[in-house]
């Protein structure tokens with residue numbers, strides 16, 4: 001593990017159109033900006049200073065901006081009494097305390113009011129919700145409670161009852177209520193320390209020295225700091241990793257979007273593009289349930305949601321809906337994908353469209369429900385009985401979930417096949433700005449259904465076009481009555497057949513059909529030199545850290561490039577050729593080397609893995625160090 | 634395969650509903666009769682052939698869709714109700730039939746069965762109960778009686794059997810019926826009643842497995858004894874049975890008892906069948922009557938009106954569109970706070 005905090009990770013700017021991998025060089029901002037704001041009596045300067053010290057000791061470059069109230073003793077809780085402290089910390093040289101705040105911690109309404117303008121859209125807003133009483137709001141000139149009136153919807157608001165939690169943590173210490181409350185800045189600090197993985201020790205040491213003569217205060221501040229830290233660790237309120245989403249971005253209209261929101265919006269969009277009713281069938285599971293919640297709100301768009309009795313029922317209903325001519329989609333996480341596997345195999349056999357969403361989490365079994373991991377890749381590709389090929393795609397960023405779920409739908413409908421979309425907890429819950437697309441510019445998904453017999457006056461359900469795709473004949477169409485099922489099919493007629501030669505033929509046809517998808521997907525593009533010493537190739541949510549790490553290494557003169565596979569099965573046709581243009585290949589993954597196994601097996605390249613299985617995304621520095629280790633610096 | 638472009642109404646015959654596939658059940662299997670009566674029942678409904686969809690799971694009974702010249706889907710073990718549910722949400726216009734068995738529907742697929750029933754999805758669930766696993770060559774099933782000797786229970790099954798109708802009633806079924814493979818007229822009528830029911834219809838058919846459980850329903854089929862062992866339900870009529878129609882079912886406390894008419898017991902004292910009862914208590918009581926203590930009931934146990942699942946879901950969509958107009962993607966995308974970068 002690197003000694004650099006994950007919060008200094010930089011994210012490539014979103015200068016590409018809809019969240020896909022960057023195809024051109026981008027400017028990056030590799031810093032995080034945090035601001036603590038509260039009443040001048042709340043100890044914000046102390047918190048900011050401690051945070052700065054901890055980050056400096058930890059090894060970051062830092063830049064700070066204290067913001068004192070004009071009046072030393074403005075009335076408590078008023079706008080004039082607000083005190084703030086901003087820190088920009090980074091793993092590279094930085095020169096400013098940052099223009100926009102990424103994370104704003106506010107201890108009262110006045111601090112919110114005076115600081116909110118500096119918080120970026122989609123930024124994290126940690127609010128001491130205990131300080132939003134009628135009186136506090138009035139002192140800050142709020143007519144309505146901003147925590148409840150929707151005015152903060154552009155931000156990721158996390159309400160923490162800091163007073164209550166702090167009092168609870170300190171309840172048996174012999175201090176006055178006032179003295180207890182004065183420790184709440186350490187609670188807030190502890191919380192942000194957790195958020196950015198700051199070491200507690202420098203601050204604990206400072207507390208020990210500062211309050212050596214007052215054991216009660218020493219103990220209270222120590223406990224408050226740890227309580228805040230532990231609260232962050234145990235609550236589900238926070239996303240796993242903070243991303244720095246923008247630097248120089250393409251002009252246009254933006255909103256913030258999480259991966260799960262983008263997936264839901266993408267599904268609705270796809271249903272309109274293909275002119276089919278979306279029927280989303282799901283069983284509640286972390287971290288995929290938000291997709292179900294979002295779609296349940298979209299009845300106005302004709303969306304039907306079906307909360308099934310279990311994961312199997314969810315996928316069964318989705319396939320049944322597809323059989324009827326709707327857009328059948330099911331969504332889950334890894335444990336749910338296990339349960340769906342038999343039905344997915346059926347969809348392979350009967351060759352019906354099906355979209356399966358797996359928002360991956362740490363496994364195996366129940367694993368780490370709220371943590372991210374990329375360990376379902378091989379399950380998605382191979383986790384069924386028999387030769388059972390399916391298409392697999394993976395978004396690379398929260399906004400990219402929008403594009404890739406549309407891709408999943410397009411492939412499923414055009415190739416009459418199940419498609420698995422591998423999102424993950426990091427993408428699903430993570431948010432970033434999304435350049436809102438022009439609806440009219442989105443390509444339609446053209447689908448047709450037969451209305452007449454296709455073979456000498458008869459209907460042959462397994463007659464195929466040149467891409468090996470069969471026709472999607474809908475129940476209710478006169479004259480096309482036919483039966484499908486999980487037993488092996490005779491070629492063309494679709495009748496049940498146990499003939500050995502036919503079986504081999506059908507297995508090969510189904511495989512070839514899925515392989516043919518490669519003819520309709522974009523080639524693998526490369527960020528960086530077209531050939532060189534190292535290619536860093538990944539998939540899914542590691543895109544940001546890989547690209548940033550590679551860009552940093554390139555700035556240091558290394559001949560290194562990155563590539564990101566958004567299509568995992570089939571892979572782009574030029575994948576092998578791209579891999580062979582570099583002397584070495586590094587495959588960072590949040591698993592034990594699943595893509596690595598595929599690349600080595602399919603393309604006979606001597607790729608090496610960088611693997612992390614901690615329920616957490618890569619730090620940029622982790623990938624960067626591995627690059628230097630492999631090709632020297 | 635069909636060469637017919639459109640299906641004229643209402644001239645559908647049972648033959649129009651026969652597919653070109655060879656029927657592969659064992660000679661003498663009760664499934665043959667069910668297939669024949671199904672075609673007869675469907676032909677008379679006035680529904681065009683292309684509107685029928687048969688969905689099955691796995692087991693002998695689940696081969697059924699292959700033999701019907703309708704749309705069909707032979708799915709995976711126990712899950713047929715899930716596919717039927719999805720299909721019905723997508724296509725309320727179709728007449729969707731689930732064909733299942735005691736193993737498929739009550740063992741591996743028990744969960745789906747109860748949930749499809751409780752949601753009142755407008756599907757017809759026909760459960761062929763032969764009290765055995767046939768396709769896997771003879772193991773005891775969840776409806777096998779205690780003591781049933783099979784390959785997997787050589788000393789006799791020790792498990793309590795499920796009563797399919799009790800399960801369905803417990804799952805809030807709106808239509809529950811039982812019939813027999815060999816009673817062809819009753820079978821046809823019952824299927825027709827199920828077809829006309831709007832909502833989830835659950836029909837249990839006693840089906841003889843010639844090979845692995847032959848004669849298990851003999852008490853209800855053998856002409857010499859069946860009148861004394863069976864009771865045919867009629868809505869609004871007292872529960873009378875027996876060769877001489879002189880026996881009936883009376884309520885004693887909360888339990889049924891068999892009484893002989895005469896000697897001070899009149900038809901008025903007997904339970905009156907009410908398939909439309911709001912509460913399913915009577916239907917449940919009837920479903921618990923088991924030979925040899927009681928005659929077993931056949932006919933419609935329960936038939937009540939409730940809104941269907943798909944109708945309620947679709948109404949939600951229609952209501953919101955009527956109130957707010959159809960959604961536009963542009964508005965959806967901008968539903969969160971937006972900002973412009975120039």
Ligand code: SF4
Nearest residue numbers: 659662693767842843
């Ligand atoms: S095994 Fe039994 S149920 Fe199955 S086809 Fe043969 S007789 Fe019928």
